[in-house]
Amino acid sequence: MTLQDKLTTTKRTHILNAAARTFAEKGYHATTVRDVARAAGVADGTIYNHFQNKYALLLGLFTQMTEAAEPALNPAALTGLHLRELLREMLDQPLQSLRGENYELVRVVLSEALINRDLASAFRTGLLTPMLAGTVEVLRRRGDLRADPEDTVRLLSSLVLGLLLQAALGDEELQETWAVLPDRLADLLVGGLA
Amino acid sequence: MTLQDKLTTTKRTHILNAAARTFAEKGYHATTVRDVARAAGVADGTIYNHFQNKYALLLGLFTQMTEAAEPALNPAALTGLHLRELLREMLDQPLQSLRGENYELVRVVLSEALINRDLASAFRTGLLTPMLAGTVEVLRRRGDLRADPEDTVRLLSSLVLGLLLQAALGDEELQETWAVLPDRLADLLVGGLA
Amino acid sequence: MTLQDKLTTTKRTHILNAAARTFAEKGYHATTVRDVARAAGVADGTIYNHFQNKYALLLGLFTQMTEAAEPALNPAALTGLHLRELLREMLDQPLQSLRGENYELVRVVLSEALINRDLASAFRTGLLTPMLAGTVEVLRRRGDLRADPEDTVRLLSSLVLGLLLQAALGDEELQETWAVLPDRLADLLVGGLA
Amino acid sequence: MTLQDKLTTTKRTHILNAAARTFAEKGYHATTVRDVARAAGVADGTIYNHFQNKYALLLGLFTQMTEAAEPALNPAALTGLHLRELLREMLDQPLQSLRGENYELVRVVLSEALINRDLASAFRTGLLTPMLAGTVEVLRRRGDLRADPEDTVRLLSSLVLGLLLQAALGDEELQETWAVLPDRLADLLVGGLA
DNA sequence: GATGAATGAGGTTTCATTCAT
DNA sequence: CATGAATGAAACCTCATTCAT
Numbered sequence: 070m071t072l073q074d075k076l077t078t079t080k081r082t083h084i085l086n087a088a089a090r091t092f093a094e095k096g097y098h099a100t101t102v103r104d105v106a107r108a109a110g111v112a113d114g115t116i117y118n119h120f121q122n123k124y125a126l127l128l129g130l131f132t133q134m135t136e137a138a139e140p141a142l143n144p145a146a147l148t149g150l151h152l153r154e155l156l157r158e159m160l161d162q163p164l165q166s167l168r169g170e171n172y173e174l175v176r177v178v179l180s181e182a183l184i185n186r187d188l189a190s191a192f193r194t195g196l197l198t199p200m201l202a203g204t205v206e207v208l209r210r211r212g213d214l215r216a217d218p219e220d221t222v223r224l225l226s227s228l229v230l231g232l233l234l235q236a237a238l239g240d241e242e243l244q245e246t247w248a249v250l251p252d253r254l255a256d257l258l259v260g261g262l263a
Numbered sequence: 264m265t266l267q268d269k270l271t272t273t274k275r276t277h278i279l280n281a282a283a284r285t286f287a288e289k290g291y292h293a294t295t296v297r298d299v300a301r302a303a304g305v306a307d308g309t310i311y312n313h314f315q316n317k318y319a320l321l322l323g324l325f326t327q328m329t330e331a332a333e334p335a336l337n338p339a340a341l342t343g344l345h346l347r348e349l350l351r352e353m354l355d356q357p358l359q360s361l362r363g364e365n366y367e368l369v370r371v372v373l374s375e376a377l378i379n380r381d382l383a384s385a386f387r388t389g390l391l392t393p394m395l396a397g398t399v400e401v402l403r404r405r406g407d408l409r410a411d412p413e414d415t416v417r418l419l420s421s422l423v424l425g426l427l428l429q430a431a432l433g434d435e436e437l438q439e440t441w442a443v444l445p446d447r448l449a450d451l452l453v454g455g456l457a
Numbered sequence: 458m459t460l461q462d463k464l465t466t467t468k469r470t471h472i473l474n475a476a477a478r479t480f481a482e483k484g485y486h487a488t489t490v491r492d493v494a495r496a497a498g499v500a501d502g503t504i505y506n507h508f509q510n511k512y513a514l515l516l517g518l519f520t521q522m523t524e525a526a527e528p529a530l531n532p533a534a535l536t537g538l539h540l541r542e543l544l545r546e547m548l549d550q551p552l553q554s555l556r557g558e559n560y561e562l563v564r565v566v567l568s569e570a571l572i573n574r575d576l577a578s579a580f581r582t583g584l585l586t587p588m589l590a591g592t593v594e595v596l597r598r599r600g601d602l603r604a605d606p607e608d609t610v611r612l613l614s615s616l617v618l619g620l621l622l623q624a625a626l627g628d629e630e631l632q633e634t635w636a637v638l639p640d641r642l643a644d645l646l647v648g649g650l651a
Numbered sequence: 652m653t654l655q656d657k658l659t660t661t662k663r664t665h666i667l668n669a670a671a672r673t674f675a676e677k678g679y680h681a682t683t684v685r686d687v688a689r690a691a692g693v694a695d696g697t698i699y700n701h702f703q704n705k706y707a708l709l710l711g712l713f714t715q716m717t718e719a720a721e722p723a724l725n726p727a728a729l730t731g732l733h734l735r736e737l738l739r740e741m742l743d744q745p746l747q748s749l750r751g752e753n754y755e756l757v758r759v760v761l762s763e764a765l766i767n768r769d770l771a772s773a774f775r776t777g778l779l780t781p782m783l784a785g786t787v788e789v790l791r792r793r794g795d796l797r798a799d800p801e802d803t804v805r806l807l808s809s810l811v812l813g814l815l816l817q818a819a820l821g822d823e824e825l826q827e828t829w830a831v832l833p834d835r836l837a838d839l840l841v842g843g844l845a
Numbered sequence: 846g847a848t849g850a851a852t853g854a855g856g857t858t859t860c861a862t863t864c865a866t
Numbered sequence: 867c868a869t870g871a872a873t874g875a876a877a878c879c880t881c882a883t884t885c886a887t
Contacts, residue, residue, distance in 0.1 A: 080846095096378035096379070097378075098292040098378075099378075101880085101881060101882080102881075102882060102883080103881075103882090106849095111847075111848085112847060112848040112849055113848080113849060113850095113881095113882090113883085114847070114848055114849065114883085114884080114885080115846080115847055115848070115849095117882090117883070117884080118846060118847070122882075122883080123881095123882065123883090152456065152457055153457075156456070176377045176378065177377075177378070179377055180374045180375070180377035180378050181374070182432060183370045183371075183373055183374035183377075183431055183432065184289075184290035184291075184292075184293075184370065184371070184374050185290070186433065189432045189433045190433065192432060193432060193433065193434060197429070197432075197434075213457060214456060214457070215454075215455075215456060215457055216451050216454075216456045217447075220447050220448070220451055221451065221456060223437075223444075223448075224422070224448055224451055224452075226425065226429075227421075227422050227425030227426045227429065228418070228421050228422055228425055229425065230424070230425035230428050230429060231420065231421030231422055231423065231424035231425030231426075231428070232421045232425075234424050234425070234428055235391070235420075235421065235424060237377055238376060238377070238383045238386060238387055238391075239380065239383050239384065239387065240387060240391070243417075250417075253411075253414050254414070254417075254418055257410050257414055257415065257418055258418075258452075258455065258456050259455055259456055259457050260409075260410075260455045260457070261409075261452065261453055261454045261455025261456075262346065262350070262408060262409060262410045262415060262452050262453055262455075263346055263347075263407060263408070263409055263453050263454070274871090295855085295856065295857085296856080296857060296858080297856085297857095305872075305873090306872060306873045306874055307857090307858085307873085307874065307875095308858085308859080308860080308872070308873055308874065308875095309871075309872055309873070309874095310858095311857095311858070311859080312870090312871060312872070313871095316857075316858075317856095317857070317858090468867095484766035484767070485766075486680040486766075487766075489859085489860060489861080490860075490861060490862080491860075491861090494870095499868075499869085500868060500869040500870055501861090501862085501869080501870060501871095502862085502863080502864080502868070502869055502870065503867080503868055503869070503870095505861090505862070505863080506867060506868070510861075510862080511860095511861065511862090540844065540845055541845075544844070564765045564766065565765075565766070567765055568762045568763070568765035568766050569762070570820060571758045571759075571761055571762035571765075571819055571820065572677075572678035572679075572680075572681075572758065572759070572762050573678070574821065577820045577821045578821065580820060581820060581821065581822060585817070585820075585822070601845060602844060602845070603842075603843075603844065603845055604839050604842075604844045605835075608835050608836070608839055609839065609844060611825075611832075611836075612810070612836055612839055612840075614813065614817075615809075615810050615813030615814045615817065616806070616809050616810055616813055617813065618812070618813035618816050618817060619808065619809030619810055619811065619812035619813030619814075619816070620809045620813075622812050622813070622816055623779070623808075623809065623812060625765055626764060626765070626771045626774060626775055626779075627768065627771050627772065627775065628775060628779070631805075638805075641799075641802050642802070642805075642806055645798050645802055645803065645806055646806075646840075646843065646844050647843055647844055647845050648797075648798075648843045648845070649797075649840065649841055649842045649843025649844075650734065650738070650796060650797060650798045650803060650840050650841055650843075651734055651735075651795060651796070651797055651841050651842070662850090683876085683877065683878085684877080684878060684879080685877085685878095693851075693852090694851060694852045694853055695852085695853065695854095695878090695879085696851070696852055696853065696854095696879085696880080696881080697850075697851055697852070697853095698879095699878095699879065699880080700849090700850060700851070701850095704878080704879075705877095705878070705879090
């Protein structure tokens with residue numbers, strides 16, 4: 070990678086970060102390309118030297134998101150844990166990985182994915198499916214899981230997404246108990262409700 | 264209610280249905296007021312005789328949604344059931360109540376709620392909170408629930424929302440197992456994973 | 458005139474008064490036909506049973522104005538006065554005749570007349586010209602006027618219009634001295650400035 | 652001022668001139684932004700790169716008017732004249748300064764000022780008040796003025812405005828005698844009517 | 846590659862006018 | 867004659883995108 074390339078990449082990232090901030094604040098549709106340009110400190114036209122169009126900014130952010138989430142998709146480190154701890158981690162990790170800036174981004178991308186078939190598809194194949202697949206593998210290798218691994222994964226993933234959605238919708242009570250929630254839910258899941 | 268009122272209400276509903284269809288198909292932002300007018304078979308200006316502006320159409324749909332969901336919020340009929348059956352119903356009912364037209368609407372409203380603070384707030388206070396409150400009551404009165412009712416409700420609601428979100432994102436595998444999923448998840452929850 | 462005619466005339470006048478109020482408050486262009494209808498307490502469509510279109514309302518008001526001003530156009534009563542008194546009356550009368558509601562109307566009609574050739578023409582032939590003509594006659598018959606009657610009329614009419622315009626533009630200082638102004642200006646005019 | 656600034660200023664002025672022409676021809680309200688754009692030979696959107704909205708065009712014209720009238724507001728050159736000549740100039744100058752393009756503009760701006768409080772206020776403080784103030788000063792320093800300077804100014808300004816208004820309303824007779832009118836009126840004023 | 850003025854299609858909304866009731 | 871919902875043309879304005887500098 071030449072210096073030139075590096076500069077280019079830097080500016081691309083710089084613009085993408087600006088887009089992340091503005092999209093997060095006002096949403097994709099309410100944000101103008103000019104908003105992004107101003108936030109990045111560049112001219113309107115410069116955006117188009119790095120991205121084909123406004124939508125490409127959103128796709129770029131989505132890609133950034135999936136790449137950031139990838140480490141969490143390969144839960145090799147979870148092998149030695151007790152089942153309760155494992156569940157706790159499986160609930161906690163996704164939630165933790167989305168704190169801060171990324172958290173706002175999920176809102177924006179998710180919002181658009183709910184409407185845009187392509188983005189929804191990319192969301193599933195790029196994020197959900199690999200996450201589930203990796204998790205199924207981990208569960209399958211364990212001996213202490215009485216339940217069907219696939220059902221368990223479905224349960225866990227739905228739980229995580231549901232929690233995420235509620236947080237994204239501004240549920241403050243949820244965010245306050247965010248710290249202890251994985252523990253308590255893991256307890257419930259392990260022992261059963263009856 | 265006079266005849267005139269009835270006609271007015273009818274047309275309002277008619278327009279709202281047209282809005283539901285177009286919004287569901289193209290999303291709120293990509294839909295023009297003219298699209299809605301054409302779908303309703305009226306002139307552009309007629310929309311504004313019944314709704315203050317385009318956003319009021321979205322709000323109208325949201326209200327329609329909450330009113331349609333209200334029956335599901337008062338689970339009085341669930342008193343005599345076994346715990347497993349109760350859980351099954353609690354998972355199944357919300358999912359069932361959103362089949363068909365309403366199902367598409369959730370996508371649209373949810374998409375906008377993720378970005379619009381007001382709508383998010385309305386979504387929580389109009390749908391989520393009453394649903395949770397009703398459910399907590401039902402659980403509290405039972406003697407066979409070992410777990411904390413509030414935690415249980417949090418668990419169930421997150422599960423439902425997560426499933427809903429996945430379905431909204433087009434997860435076909437989920438939709439295929441939709442029929443048996445409540446049963447299987449209820450089993451898992453009652454007995455625990457270990 | 459039958460009773461029916463009287464009722465019709467009454468309603469026409471009623472609507473015209475409503476139009477006067479609303480036009481005076483918001484101006485002709487910023488006033489909607491619905492505004493007028495609401496002010497008159499009738500339905501939108503009723504306006505069109507009495508006036509061909511919105512512009513006809515303005516014309517109606519203009520006609521009303523000229524008819525109201527007509528008495529002032531025939532200054533038969535001014536024959537016996539001293540010159541100074543005559544001038545004072547000639548300045549004072551037009552200003553007085555426009556107090557209250559009519560005063561606001563002048564603003565509206567004048568505003569439109571400045572742009573609309575037809576209205577401007579009607580304004581001149583219906584108001585200005587007859588006023589000038591009548592005044593010239595009165596002046597001509599006097600022996601104590603040293604100056605040319607036509608020039609004098611031009612002077613007086615311009616003065617009146619200028620004062621009117623300044624008042625219409627909201628000159629508060631002018632309105633405060635409104636009571637004594639004709640006297641003082643008449644003094645100046647009779648004696649000369651040198 | 653850089654070249655870029657100059658170009659920008661030029662285009663702003665260019666658009667403003669186009670607005671002047673179209674407003675003068677059809678009036679402010681009957682003129683569409685598209686009309687102005689066409690007259691300026693630019694695209695609709697370009698207007699908004701130089702003016703915030705349609706009303707800003709009117710304000711721009713008003714400012715242009717006041718700036719054009721400013722030289723006439725400082726009558727320093729009138730010190731050495733005889734009273735009769737002074738009056739003649741005071742009547743003539745404002746009328747002369749509004750010939751040609753500006754003359755049409757007065758019609759448009761005045762028309763709107765009669766309805767719009769803000770514009771009326773700006774009209775008074777930006778044009779009338781400074782004109783009057785400057786004139787009072789000049790009169791005060793003279794010894795040959797028998798009359799009260801403030802009354803005299805009020806008389807003169809009203810006269811000028813009245814003449815202007817009549818001209819704006821299309822009084823052709825007035826426009827024909829426009830050349831000799833200041834002379835004759837000055838005579839009347841100096842000598843008095845009796 | 847960077848700039849930002851220019852573009853013009855297209856969006857939302859208003860409102861004078863009509864007409865069936 | 868009165869009503870007021872329906873109409874749809876047309877207005878103002880935005881903004882993604884282009885391109886000459």
